[in-house]
Amino acid sequence: MNTWMRHLLALLLGCLIILPAQAALDAKVVRQLVDDDSDQKLAAIAALVQVGTPEAARVLQALSNDALYATDQRVWLKADDKVYDATTGAEINPAPDDVDTVSINNRVRGALDSALSGFKLTDPDPAARLAAAQSLQGDVSAVMIPALTAALKKETDSKVKPVLEQLLAQANLKNPDVKARLAAVEDLSHSNSPNARGLLLTRLDPANEPDAKVRAAAQSSIAAIDSRLAWISALANVFSGLSLGSILLLAALGLAITYGVMGVINMAHGELLMVGAYSAYVVQGVFRAHFPGAQDWYLVAAVPVAFCAAAAVGMLMERTVIRWLYGRPLETLLATWGISLVLIQAARALFGAQNVEVSNPSWMSGGIELLPSLTLPWNRVIIIGFALSVLALMWAIMQKTRLGLFVRAVTQNRAMAGCVGVPTRRIDTLAFGLGAGIAGLGGLALSQIANVGPDMGQGYIVDSFLVVVLGGVGQLAGAVWAALGLGIVTKLLEGWAGAVIAKIIVLAIIIVFIQRRPQGLFALKGRVVD
Amino acid sequence: MNRRTALKLVTVCTLAAASGLSGGAFAADTIKVGILHSLSGTMAISESALEQTALMTIAEINAQGGVMGKQLEPVVVDPASNWPLFAEKARQLLSKDKVAVVFGCWTSVSRKSVLPVFRELNGLLFYPVQYEGEELEKNVFYTGAAPNQQAIPAVDYLLSKDGGEAKRFVLLGTDYVYPRTTNKILRAYLHSKGIQDADIMEEYTPFGYSDYQTIIAKIKDFSAQGKKTAVVSTINGDSNVPFYKELGNAGLKATDVPVVAFSVGEEELRGVDTKPLVGELAAWNYFMSVKNPENTKFTKMYRDWAKKQKLPNADTAVTNDPMEATYVGIHMWKQAVEKAHSTDVDKVIAAMGGQTFKAPSGFTLEMDPKNHHLHKPVMIGEVKANGQFNVVWKTKEPVKAQPWSPFIAGNDKKKDEPEAN
Numbered sequence: 001m002n003t004w005m006r007h008l009l010a011l012l013l014g015c016l017i018i019l020p021a022q023a024a025l026d027a028k029v030v031r032q033l034v035d036d037d038s039d040q041k042l043a044a045i046a047a048l049v050q051v052g053t054p055e056a057a058r059v060l061q062a063l064s065n066d067a068l069y070a071t072d073q074r075v076w077l078k079a080d081d082k083v084y085d086a087t088t089g090a091e092i093n094p095a096p097d098d099v100d101t102v103s104i105n106n107r108v109r110g111a112l113d114s115a116l117s118g119f120k121l122t123d124p125d126p127a128a129r130l131a132a133a134q135s136l137q138g139d140v141s142a143v144m145i146p147a148l149t150a151a152l153k154k155e156t157d158s159k160v161k162p163v164l165e166q167l168l169a170q171a172n173l174k175n176p177d178v179k180a181r182l183a184a185v186e187d188l189s190h191s192n193s194p195n196a197r198g199l200l201l202t203r204l205d206p207a208n209e210p211d212a213k214v215r216a217a218a219q220s221s222i223a224a225i226d227s228r229l230a231w232i233s234a235l236a237n238v239f240s241g242l243s244l245g246s247i248l249l250l251a252a253l254g255l256a257i258t259y260g261v262m263g264v265i266n267m268a269h270g271e272l273l274m275v276g277a278y279s280a281y282v283v284q285g286v287f288r289a290h291f292p293g294a295q296d297w298y299l300v301a302a303v304p305v306a307f308c309a310a311a312a313v314g315m316l317m318e319r320t321v322i323r324w325l326y327g328r329p330l331e332t333l334l335a336t337w338g339i340s341l342v343l344i345q346a347a348r349a350l351f352g353a354q355n356v357e358v359s360n361p362s363w364m365s366g367g368i369e370l371l372p373s374l375t376l377p378w379n380r381v382i383i384i385g386f387a388l389s390v391l392a393l394m395w396a397i398m399q400k401t402r403l404g405l406f407v408r409a410v411t412q413n414r415a416m417a418g419c420v421g422v423p424t425r426r427i428d429t430l431a432f433g434l435g436a437g438i439a440g441l442g443g444l445a446l447s448q449i450a451n452v453g454p455d456m457g458q459g460y461i462v463d464s465f466l467v468v469v470l471g472g473v474g475q476l477a478g479a480v481w482a483a484l485g486l487g488i489v490t491k492l493l494e495g496w497a498g499a500v501i502a503k504i505i506v507l508a509i510i511i512v513f514i515q516r517r518p519q520g521l522f523a524l525k526g527r528v529v530d
Numbered sequence: 531m532n533r534r535t536a537l538k539l540v541t542v543c544t545l546a547a548a549s550g551l552s553g554g555a556f557a558a559d560t561i562k563v564g565i566l567h568s569l570s571g572t573m574a575i576s577e578s579a580l581e582q583t584a585l586m587t588i589a590e591i592n593a594q595g596g597v598m599g600k601q602l603e604p605v606v607v608d609p610a611s612n613w614p615l616f617a618e619k620a621r622q623l624l625s626k627d628k629v630a631v632v633f634g635c636w637t638s639v640s641r642k643s644v645l646p647v648f649r650e651l652n653g654l655l656f657y658p659v660q661y662e663g664e665e666l667e668k669n670v671f672y673t674g675a676a677p678n679q680q681a682i683p684a685v686d687y688l689l690s691k692d693g694g695e696a697k698r699f700v701l702l703g704t705d706y707v708y709p710r711t712t713n714k715i716l717r718a719y720l721h722s723k724g725i726q727d728a729d730i731m732e733e734y735t736p737f738g739y740s741d742y743q744t745i746i747a748k749i750k751d752f753s754a755q756g757k758k759t760a761v762v763s764t765i766n767g768d769s770n771v772p773f774y775k776e777l778g779n780a781g782l783k784a785t786d787v788p789v790v791a792f793s794v795g796e797e798e799l800r801g802v803d804t805k806p807l808v809g810e811l812a813a814w815n816y817f818m819s820v821k822n823p824e825n826t827k828f829t830k831m832y833r834d835w836a837k838k839q840k841l842p843n844a845d846t847a848v849t850n851d852p853m854e855a856t857y858v859g860i861h862m863w864k865q866a867v868e869k870a871h872s873t874d875v876d877k878v879i880a881a882m883g884g885q886t887f888k889a890p891s892g893f894t895l896e897m898d899p900k901n902h903h904l905h906k907p908v909m910i911g912e913v914k915a916n917g918q919f920n921v922v923w924k925t926k927e928p929v930k931a932q933p934w935s936p937f938i939a940g941n942d943k944k945k946d947e948p949e950a951n
Contacts, residue, residue, distance in 0.1 A: 038692050066914065105912060105922040106809045107692050110785035194754030201756040233751060240743035247741075352842060353570035353608070354578050355768055357800070360775070365803065367779045373750060377779035380743070449775070450740040451768045455571065459738060494744040499735040500705050 025055060027087045033063065034070040034102045041108050049115050055089045057119045062086075064112045068102045126157040133163040137195045140171040166191055170199055178211050185214055189221035192232065192371045197225045232374050237491055243380040245487025246387035247445065249480060251460045252467035253394060254439030256479040258314075258432055260468050261411050264322055265329050267336040269464055270457025271343035272310045272436045276443025277452045278347060279306035281356045296361040299448070306444040307437040313343070314436020318429050326428075340457070347454035355453040364448060383445045390441050391480065397434065398476065407431045466510060472520030481521055560603040561596075561873055563588065563860075564623035566634025566644070571611025572738040572767040576852070577636045579797050580658060581606060583853040584633045586835040587860040597864050598871065605629055611737075611767075613643045620644040624653040630873035631656065631863055633856060637766060638662060638708040645670070654875045656863060658855035660792060660814070662711035663933045664941075668948035669875070671882060672903045673859040674852060675815050676931035677715050681762075683908040684790050684813035685716060687923055688760040689723060693910075694788060696760035698729040700749050703764035705734040712764055712792070718937035729757065739769045742776040750780070753787045761789040770794050774802045774810075784809030790910070795850030796918065800843070804917045814851035815891060815906040817919045822892035828857065829890075848917075849890075858889050858904070862897055893928050900947040903931030 025048070033044035045063075048056040062068040062077035068086065069076050075086040076096060083095040104112065113135060120132035140148070148168045155161050165187070172184035185203060188196045203209045203218035251273060258266045280302045287298035317339055325332045360379055367377040398404035406427045409417040418424045443457075450456065467486060471478030486506065493502035514520075565584045567577035588602045596602060605627045609616040616635065623629045624647065631654045635641040638661050648655050648669040660675035687693040699720060703709025713732055720730060731752050733745055753759035765773055770793070777789065783806075790811035796818050799807075818829060829849050836847035862885045863878065869885075870877040883899040896905045905928035911919030934941040 103920045103922070105692055106694060106785050106788055106811075109809055110694075113785060194750070198754060198756035229754075233747065236747050237744070240741075240747070243743065244741055348570065354574045354842065355771075356842070359803070365779065366806075367781060369781065373754070375779075375781050377743075377776065379775075379779065449772060451575075451738075451771055453570075453574070453768070491744055495748065498733055499739060499745070503736070 189224040241488030241491035245484035249483035250442035252464040257435035268340035270461035272439035273443035274457040276306040276440030277447040280447040306440040310440025311433040311437030315433040318432040472522035478522035564629035564632035569608040573611040656859040673855040697757040698759040709764035740772040778806030796848035816854040825890040
């Protein structure tokens with residue numbers, strides 16, 4: 001942000017306190033606002049800010065919303081589905097023919113955002129004031145001190161107040177008074193904002209800051225902010241590791257049953273993920289066509305659909321192909337690989353070869369801003385929660401239900417289980433269906449963060465096997481630890497070495513690990529039945 | 531000489547036999563043209579639209595009477611985003627289908643993979659996408675931008691007052707030849723503008739990569755050093771969707787850290803919610819939003835075509851820069867064939883230089899007489915909430931391409947025309 005925009009903001013805040021009454025705007029200024037030249041536009045914005053009336057604010061808001069229109073004769077704006085003349089503020093009826101909106105670039109947009117934030121610092125709604133104050137972070141200067149002090153005096157909300165105090169400290173950094181500067185520098189040591197750090201950096205330069213004491217204080221404030229920012233960035237890394245881990249876990253959990261527990265090398269596992277992801281796409285289409293009002297909730301409805309679709313495909317695979325190949329891993333591998341190709345082609349035939357668009361529901365867009373430099377995207381937070389609930393569901397099924405009991409019995413000793421009356425064949429089908437269904441849920445989660453296309457599964461098959469093998473074949477707990485471990489290690493390495501190198505290092509680590517410990521992180525103890 | 535005549539005779543005989551077999555005199559009256567674009571895999575997001583544009587343009591030319599009175603017959607193959615498969619399919623088009631010309635490729639790695647085939651069989655390729663330069667082939671016409679027609683002006687814009695006077699740059703790309711070479715050129719260019727290595731961060735991700743959390747966190751850190759930061763993205767293919775989704779979710783706004791992309795257009799943004807991305811930039815030689823009669827005709831033609839072909843989401847079909855380049859390329863090839871009165875590759879190449887065409891970008895584009903590249907205007911656009919671009923800067927005249935960038939050492943000695951092979 002350039003310096004004179006700061007002056008303009010100061011002017012604006014000053015005006016808000018005086019609040020002159022004025023109805024019509026200066027036609028010349030409004031004309032200047034629609035000029036093609038950015039400098040002219042910025043000058044007009046400054047002039048309108050100085051006017052400071054609600055009409056001026058409305059014109060600026062319209063410009064920011066792409067709702068300001070101009071022909072050679074007149075300038076008008078759209079607000080709340082009505083059309084007003086920009087100069088007089090009178091409603092125009094009938095509305096003029098549509099022409100192009102007045103376009104702005106990033107430079108003008110930044111200035112506009114700050115100007116509008118300035119208007120909103122006195123908004124009656126505390127949430128609006130908070131957003132306005134936050135968007136001014138790093139954009140303040142000494143000329144704004146009186147205005148900010150006034151706003152701070154009036155401020156009663158406990159959330160907005162500390163932000164305003166930080167803003168005031170940022171503004172005071174350029175106060176000609178050495179004492180005020182020193183106090184501001186010390187105040188800012190409590191900040192978590194990278195913007196504040198940027199401002200403090202400018203105080204280190206003797207050309208900007210003549211006083212040695214202030215420079216030293218700035219240095220120690222930066223050190224304090226840095227140590228906190230280091231913590232925050234470590235936290236962010238751990239979060240992204242958890243997020244990647246949860247995705248790996250969702251992709252691998254199904255395989256942990258089919259391969260880990262049943263011993264079937266299922267190369268079509270990735271395609272079961274794809275079936276789940278396409279289920280989300282189909283359900284989204286149904287909601288768009290029939291329940292447009294409830295569109296935000298299509299994803300919830302897609303959960304059972306994805307599970308059932310993938311489970312059905314899985315059980316069909318088991319009944320028709322895999323059942324005849326138990327105990328012959330090599331043939332199973334080839335047969336399931338063939339099935340994966342069939343499934344990919346089927347998806348191409350049904351939905352086309354291109355990726356399909358699966359949208360994020362509005363409650364999964366955006367993020368929760370914990371600290372100024374730490375934003376946790378909603379979709380990732382929700383997927384971590386989803387992974388945990390799928391895990392809990394699977395644990396409950398395996399440990400608490402009769403089906404789970406039978407599956408464990410069949411895995412440990414098929415002959416004995418058969419002897420005591422467990423229908424082993426049916427259990428095989430059901431267990432495979434369960435594993436496939438869980439894979440479908442994984443695919444549903446993937447549809448929210450990755451691309452949905454016929455060959456999306458190919459990218460996850462290797463990772464899924466890595467997780468299961470690393471965790472220890474036959475162990476659910478192992479899969480959990482392996483997925484989280486892989487996620488966090490990958491993300492830490494990515495931060496340090498970049499995505500391409502990180503992938504190579506992770507593979508190398510796994511090779512060494514498996515050589516040292518072929519049974520994986522956790523091994524089944526006791527007599528393992530083959 | 532004798533051998534060549536003999537070969538020609540054999541070819542003619544085979545062709546005659548083939549056309550006889552495939553039924554009737556009509557088949558002999560068509561000219562086969564090959565379309566070589568990925569219709570599946572990671573690049574399908576970008577390339578499928580080019581296939582459709584090529585088919586549409588061919589249908590348009592056929593409806594107007596074809597080329598020299600002959601109808602064009604498209605031969606479509608799918609190299610499936612698989613680089614070696616591109617070479618195989620190109621060989622099939624040239625030696626089995628005997629196409630007169632091929633329109634195709636997007637990524638530079640696919641173009642590099644087919645080059646030996648076109649050289650060996652003396653085929654003709656029209657390549658419609660912006661690329662890294664460092665190449666000048668007799669058998670290829672480049673209708674996309676060279677670095678000085680896209681990358682360099684984009685960086686100039688970021689350095690300018692309206693572009694935010696950036697002082698630090700993140701060069702982010704997919705890990706293959708185009709982003710690596712472009713970033714090498716940009717790094718040298720930024721050095722010439724007084725920007726040090728400490729203020730440049732270079733990052734690469736594999737094709738099809740979808741987890742951009744760490745990279746966006748890194749960009750945030752890098753931009754928090756008190757200097758205006760801008761990101762130059764050469765991410766290609768469907769990775770762009772997760773990248774822009776993450777960018778929107780992480781709350782990194784264009785007014786703070788603008789991202790200028792070289793491979794993201796209207797088509798790539800269709801699957802993305804663009805509201806959080808307002809103000810992000812793209813540098814191209816054409817945008818769907820430019821206003822002129824040619825573009826109105828072009829966009830309407832494509833919308834109608836999409837509806838007629840029942841393409842997915844046809845009612846929101848968009849046009850973009852490589853689609854325009856495909857359209858211009860096919861029309862220029864038609865003009866050259868008509869000038870040469872032949873589809874013979876060498877004669878068409880000779881007739882291509884100096885061809886002009888009134889393009890949807892609103893400019894009359896000229897094929898350079900020598901260097902096989904189009905003279906193109908450069909435009910910088912900002913993303914709007916509706917997924918279209920608002921042109922915030924453009925050149926007054928088309929710019930001549932410099933395939934050999936002066937910012938790579940040793941290029942000053944290279945000739946601005948293809949070497950004889």
